[in-house]
Amino acid sequence: MTTVAHLHEGTDAPYALSHLDALESEAVHIFREVAGEFEKPVILFSGGKDSIVMLHLALKAFAPAPVPFTLLHVDTGHNFPEVLEYRDRTVEKHGLRLHVASVQEYIDAGKLRERPDGTRNPLQTVPLTEAIQKLRFDAVFGGGRRDEEKARAKERVFSLRDEFSQWDPRRQRPELWQLYNGRHAPGEHVRVFPLSNWTELDVWQYIAREGIELPQIYFAHEREVFKRNGMWLTAGEWGGPKEDETPEKRLIRYRTVGDMSCTGAVDSDATTLDAVITEIAASRLTERGATRADDKMSEAAMEDRKREGYF
Amino acid sequence: MTSTTDQVAGLDDLAATTLLRFATAGSVDDGKSTLVGRLLHDSKSVLTDQLEAVEAVSAQRGQDTPDLALLTDGLRAEREQGITIDVAYRYFATARRRFILADTPGHVQYTRNMVTGASTADLAVVLVDARNGVIEQTRRHAAVAALLRVPHVVLAVNKMDLVGYEEAAFAKIAEEFTAYASDLGVPEITAIPISALAGDNVVEPSAHMDWYGGPTVLEHLETVPVSHDLTACPARFPVQYVIRPQTAEHPDYRGYAGQIASGVLRVGEAVTVLPSGRTSVIEGIDALGESVDIAWAPQSVTVRLRDDIDISRGDLIAPSASAPATTQDVEATVCHVADQPLAVGARVLLKHTTRTVKAIVKAIPSRLTLDDLSQHPEPGQLVANDIGRVVVRTAEPLALDSYADSRRTGSFLLIDPADGTTLAAGMAGEAFAAHADGAGAVAADDEGWDF
Numbered sequence: 001m002t003t004v005a006h007l008h009e010g011t012d013a014p015y016a017l018s019h020l021d022a023l024e025s026e027a028v029h030i031f032r033e034v035a036g037e038f039e040k041p042v043i044l045f046s047g048g049k050d051s052i053v054m055l056h057l058a059l060k061a062f063a064p065a066p067v068p069f070t071l072l073h074v075d076t077g078h079n080f081p082e083v084l085e086y087r088d089r090t091v092e093k094h095g096l097r098l099h100v101a102s103v104q105e106y107i108d109a110g111k112l113r114e115r116p117d118g119t120r121n122p123l124q125t126v127p128l129t130e131a132i133q134k135l136r137f138d139a140v141f142g143g144g145r146r147d148e149e150k151a152r153a154k155e156r157v158f159s160l161r162d163e164f165s166q167w168d169p170r171r172q173r174p175e176l177w178q179l180y181n182g183r184h185a186p187g188e189h190v191r192v193f194p195l196s197n198w199t200e201l202d203v204w205q206y207i208a209r210e211g212i213e214l215p216q217i218y219f220a221h222e223r224e225v226f227k228r229n230g231m232w233l234t235a236g237e238w239g240g241p242k243e244d245e246t247p248e249k250r251l252i253r254y255r256t257v258g259d260m261s262c263t264g265a266v267d268s269d270a271t272t273l274d275a276v277i278t279e280i281a282a283s284r285l286t287e288r289g290a291t292r293a294d295d296k297m298s299e300a301a302m303e304d305r306k307r308e309g310y311f
Numbered sequence: 312m313t314s315t316t317d318q319v320a321g322l323d324d325l326a327a328t329t330l331l332r333f334a335t336a337g338s339v340d341d342g343k344s345t346l347v348g349r350l351l352h353d354s355k356s357v358l359t360d361q362l363e364a365v366e367a368v369s370a371q372r373g374q375d376t377p378d379l380a381l382l383t384d385g386l387r388a389e390r391e392q393g394i395t396i397d398v399a400y401r402y403f404a405t406a407r408r409r410f411i412l413a414d415t416p417g418h419v420q421y422t423r424n425m426v427t428g429a430s431t432a433d434l435a436v437v438l439v440d441a442r443n444g445v446i447e448q449t450r451r452h453a454a455v456a457a458l459l460r461v462p463h464v465v466l467a468v469n470k471m472d473l474v475g476y477e478e479a480a481f482a483k484i485a486e487e488f489t490a491y492a493s494d495l496g497v498p499e500i501t502a503i504p505i506s507a508l509a510g511d512n513v514v515e516p517s518a519h520m521d522w523y524g525g526p527t528v529l530e531h532l533e534t535v536p537v538s539h540d541l542t543a544c545p546a547r548f549p550v551q552y553v554i555r556p557q558t559a560e561h562p563d564y565r566g567y568a569g570q571i572a573s574g575v576l577r578v579g580e581a582v583t584v585l586p587s588g589r590t591s592v593i594e595g596i597d598a599l600g601e602s603v604d605i606a607w608a609p610q611s612v613t614v615r616l617r618d619d620i621d622i623s624r625g626d627l628i629a630p631s632a633s634a635p636a637t638t639q640d641v642e643a644t645v646c647h648v649a650d651q652p653l654a655v656g657a658r659v660l661l662k663h664t665t666r667t668v669k670a671i672v673k674a675i676p677s678r679l680t681l682d683d684l685s686q687h688p689e690p691g692q693l694v695a696n697d698i699g700r701v702v703v704r705t706a707e708p709l710a711l712d713s714y715a716d717s718r719r720t721g722s723f724l725l726i727d728p729a730d731g732t733t734l735a736a737g738m739a740g741e742a743f744a745a746h747a748d749g750a751g752a753v754a755a756d757d758e759g760w761d762f
Contacts, residue, residue, distance in 0.1 A: 015575070015607045016538040019330035019409040028599065028611035029570040032551040036624045036665065060599045061611070064564055065556035147402045154397050160731070172397070173733040174423055174648045176430040177722045178570070179662055183731025197411055199402045289360030 003007045020206050024057065028195040029178060030157060031061040034139045035068050037182050041139035041192075042132075044311060045071040045098070046082040047090070047215055047280055048257040050143030053203055056212050057194060058141075059094065069141070070097040074118040076259040077104030078238040083257055086215040099135060118239040118256045119262045125309045129165040132189055139182065141192050141283040142311050147199045149288055151303035153311055157196050163187040165309025200287050203281055210275040213298035219276065220253045231264030231291065255280075256291045328404070328539050332462070334413040334428035336452040337438030342469045346438065346507040347401070347720055350529065352513040356403035402720070407533040422455065422681065422696040426646040427644040429459035430722070433537050436465045437488075441474045441504070445487045451681040453488065457495035457743050458644065458698070458720055463535050464497050467528060472506040476519040482742060496743045501535075503528055536731050541607050545633035546574030547720045549664035550626045554613055566597060566613035572664065572719035574630075575607040576614065583634040584620065585627045585710035591616040608719075625666035627710040627720075635720070637708035640681070641670075644679075644714075644742040645701050645725065645735040647693040653701075653734050654692040654723065661705055662735075669706040670725070676700045679742070693735070697709055701737070713740030 017025065020067060034041050043058060045051045058067045091098045103123050106112040112123050132140060146153045159182040173181050177205050182190050195203070207214065225232040225248065226241035233240050235247045238260050252265035253276070270276040280287075302310075337343040351357045366377045413428030415421075422434040427436055437452040439445060456464050466488045474480040485502035492500050503512055504523055511517035512527045526534065554566040580593045595615040596606050606612045614628060622628075629635060641661070647653055661670040666757065678690040678699040693699045703725075713723030725735040 006350045015541045016329050017610065019328050022330040022609065024599065025570060025609055025611040030553070030566050032570075032611070033665070036552045061568070062552075062554060063597075064558075064561045065554045146400050153399050153401070169397070174736070176427050176648075176733075177719065177723065179664075179722065179724050179730065181662065181724060181726055181733045183660075183726060185731070197354060197400070197402070199404070199409075201404070202409070213327045253322070284359040286358050286360055289358065 014232065020202065020209060022145060022201055023198055024060075024206070025059045027054075028061040030180070030192060030194040031058050031141075033180055034141070034182070035062070038139040038190070039143065040098070040135075040137050041069045042068050042072045042135070042137045043067075043141040044143065045073050045087065045090075046143075046257065047073075047079075047087040048143065049203055049207065049214055049218060050145065052090075052214060053198075054141060054143050054194060055090070056095075056162060056210060067094070067096065070099060072099045072101065072128075072131060072135075072137070072140070074101045074124045074131070075103065076124060076261075077107070078120050078260040080215070080217055080234075080254075080257060080260060083215045094174070098285055099131060101131040103127055117261075121262050122305060122308075122310070124259075124311075125165070125305065128311070129309045132165065133163070133187075135170045138189050138194055139183065140189055141194060143195055144193050145195050145198050145203075145263060147198070148286075148303045151165050151300070155193060155196065155306075157184050157193055159191040159193065160184055161309065162190050164199065165189075165270060167191075167306045167309070169303070169307070192236065201277070204273065204277050204280055205221075208277060209270075215257065217254045217257065220251055220271045222249055223252050224248070225250050225252060225265055229271055232266070233264060234260055255287050265266075266291065320437060322695045328406075328408050330409045330411065331402070331434065331532060331535070331537050332411045332413070332432050332555070333434040333436060333532065334415055334432040335436045335438070336425055336428075336455070337436075337448075337634055338414055339442050341438040342507045343414075343438050346436075346467065346469065346505070346528075347412065349507050349510060349513050350412075351401060353404055353510070354403045354405055354529070356401075398424050405529070405533055410532065417681065422451075422646060422698065423648045425452070425455045426459060426648070428735065429455055429461050430718075432459075432461050434463040434465060434532070434535055435461045436467055438467045438469050439484060439488070440487045441468050441470045441480055441484065444484045445491065447682045449488065450491060450683070453492040453495060453497065454681045454684065457492065457497050458646075458738070460738075461497075463499045463501070464492060465528065465531060466492075466502040467507075468502060468504045469507050471504045471507050471511060471517075472521065474509075476504075476517070478520070478522040479694070481523075501525070503531065541573070541575050544574045544717065545635075546576050546608075547572040547635075547664075548576060548614060548628040548629050548722070550622055550624055550628060551665050552624055553622065564615075565619065566615050567628065568611075568613045569628075570611045571606060571608040575605060576612070576630075578604045581631040582616070583630050583631045584622055585629065585634060586637045586708040589618075589620045589622075589624070590631055591618040591620055593617075598687070608736060625664075627664065627666075629710070635710045635712050637710050639705045641701075641703040641705060641707050641709070641711060641723075641737070641739060643701055643703065643723070643737040643739045644743060645693070645699060645737045647697045647699070647735045648693060649727070649732050649734045650695050651727070651732065651734070652692040652694045657727065659734060660705075660726040660728050661703060661709075661723050662726060663709050663711060664720055666707075666709065667726075668709065669728075670703050672701055672725075673704050674702040676702065700742070701735075703737075711739050714738035715740055 156175045224235045226245040241247050253268040255266050270279045367379045399414045403410050415424040415428040435456040463637045468481050471505050481504040489500050505512040514529045550567045550569050552568040554568050556564050568708050578593050583590050594617045596603050597613040657672045659670050678687045712720040721739045723737045
């Protein structure tokens with residue numbers, strides 16, 4: 001769906017693209033570069049909005065042929081059931097193949113230990129890395145965006161990782177023009193971020209434009225939540241609320257979707273895409289600032305997790 | 312014709328803006344952080360939690376005012392050392408446009424970072440301090456913008472408040488810079504007197520400079536054209552991937568997927584495939600799910616041809632009337648971006664559009680000093696942040712344009728085959744735009760630098 005941006009006459013006529021078309025074209029170019037240069041790419045797919053947009057772009061990039069990649073989900077064991085249901089339905093609908101790396105299995109096998117705070121986000125790194133190694137993926141698409149977080153703002157579109165999945169921000173390859181360098185040694189892989197230049201608002205505008213279906217928890221609904229570290233967490237078997245925390249019913253929605261133990265809901269009455277976009281455009285908080293406990297651990301929390309091999 | 316699609320009601324204004332990529336050049340001393348901070352802040356792109364985090368860290372360090380550089384210094388090492396190590400990308404929007412800002416650091420790995428930021432920029436903002444005027448660094452910035460062929464350059468003469476908002480001070484700097492940059496071939500230069508600290512002419516027009524009737528920095532960013540007349544440049548379509556579903560529904564579909572690198576493609580056009588030289592006609596263009604008759608850069612599309620000919624990744628499809636020549640001998644200007652040097656005789660990989668070939672560095676005729684455009688013949692090797700001329704022989708022919716004609720199909724990378732390091736960023740052809748009469752060169756009488 002190409003839109004000629006003709007709103008500002010005299011500025012960009014006649015051959016301009018709207019910013020969504022420009023971002024879409026860039027992302028499709030990235031997907032095709034990877035398909036052309038790598039042996040075994042995989043898309044990290046969590047059922048969150050960014051990975052949903054990634055998959056949508058991949059479907060468009062290769063149509064009418066099927067997407068030449070499989071999907072990988074790192075299931076923390078504390079994922080929202082609505083999102084898992086969406087994930088499975090989407091995989092089914094497009095005839096895709098899904099690999100699941102389970103944090104719960106690692107914990108049950110004694111290979112990972114539950115953290116005292118119950119947060120499972122940092123625990124995803126080992127299952128992710130081992131899945132990449134075991135299944136020999138050489139390119140791993142992530143939905144990370146540079147506008148999300150300041151360590152991510154320094155990330156390349158093609159980001160080389162060693163065999164331990166580690167990121168070394170000081171030894172990154174300069175990335176010029178649209179020439180991506182995906183050379184890597186056996187055992188290394190490249191993380192690829194097709195949505196690098198997208199903002200949260202771009203993602204929502206694109207979802208609206210393309211009519212992409214999302215898990216319902218992105219829209220306002222009544223839910224039993226309780227307050228922890230200034231955030232509304234969902235009550236459930238994963239570990240909340242504790243004795244001193246009181247659950248209450250609130251009208252909320254999720255602005256990001258991750259592990260239930262560290263993803264906060266926001267108060268919202270936005271039940272439609274239009275309403276969500278209006279809400280985000282007016283918000284004075286960033287999406288991670290509003291909803292992610294794991295990033296509040298320290299100023300360099302994301303950088304540290306990324307160095308370890310996190311998404 | 313590509314259709315103009317009805318947007319979801321209420322989203323028109325937000326969804327149909329254009330995208331401008333721009334880069335800023337200058338050091339902290341010129342007030343670059345203040346300018347960037349003000350652009351982000353006044354366009355309401357710095358949100359409460361980000362500002363609170365910056366305030367908290369600034370206070371922790373005993374600073375009275377929030378240090379806006381902390382917004383972009385994303386790495387621990389950067390914050391600890393108080394320097395920016397790497398290009399930082401910032402995103403902001405107004406009602407008219409979406410912006411991608413490549414904020415390039417002023418000191419460390421300076422050339423490498425500015426070249427990186429400028430490579431994708433439609434516009435570069437060069438900052439000078441009104442008290443100092445055009446200095447060595449300013450000339451260096453102008454040279455990088457000219458070298459990378461950034462179409463629009465803004466000279467922001469900052470700290471006008473410190474020179475009494477005097478027109479004469481501004482005019483002198485603007486004149487000197489414009490003369491210098493035009494000589495280098497910068498096609499469009501806009502000089503704007505500002506005070507980033509006081510906010511004059513950044514977002515809001517200044518109340519102190521009635522003599523200036525031009526746009527503010529933001530107004531200029533919002534209105535500068537992001538596309539040029541594409542019909543004037545030849546179409547280039549590097550093939551990324553061949554789409555062959557081989558399904559019951561599409562048993563014979565064969566499409567060539569790629570992003571149009573320049574110009575316009577039309578159904579019915581006679582095309583040549585390079586380097587093979589085979590010819591065919593465009594039968595159809597699929598623009599991500601929609602069949603169209605015409606498509607243009609930088610759209611990602613899938614092209615179908617009338618004849619079943621051998622085409623694979625790395626080939627280039629171009630209109631037969633304006634197909635480029637192919638060559639195995641590349642003369643180019645490179646910016647060396649790696650820590651390990653590049654020496655004559657080096658065996659490298661050359662990545663040009665979607666094609667990667669083996670290559671050997673035959674000669675390094677000269678190295679260029681950006682400060683004064685002086686040249687140093689036969690340097691033997693290039694080290695990090697050097698800019699120089701190279702002669703490269705490739706193992707296979709390339710459909711290479713001059714960088715002056717096409718940034719996308721005139722650029723390439725040199726890659727170390729041993730460890731995959733990106734060694735150098737190359738621009739084919741002459742370094743700076745030639746003068747119409749070939750005379751009036753800036754400083755060159757040396758061979759290898761034809762201005």
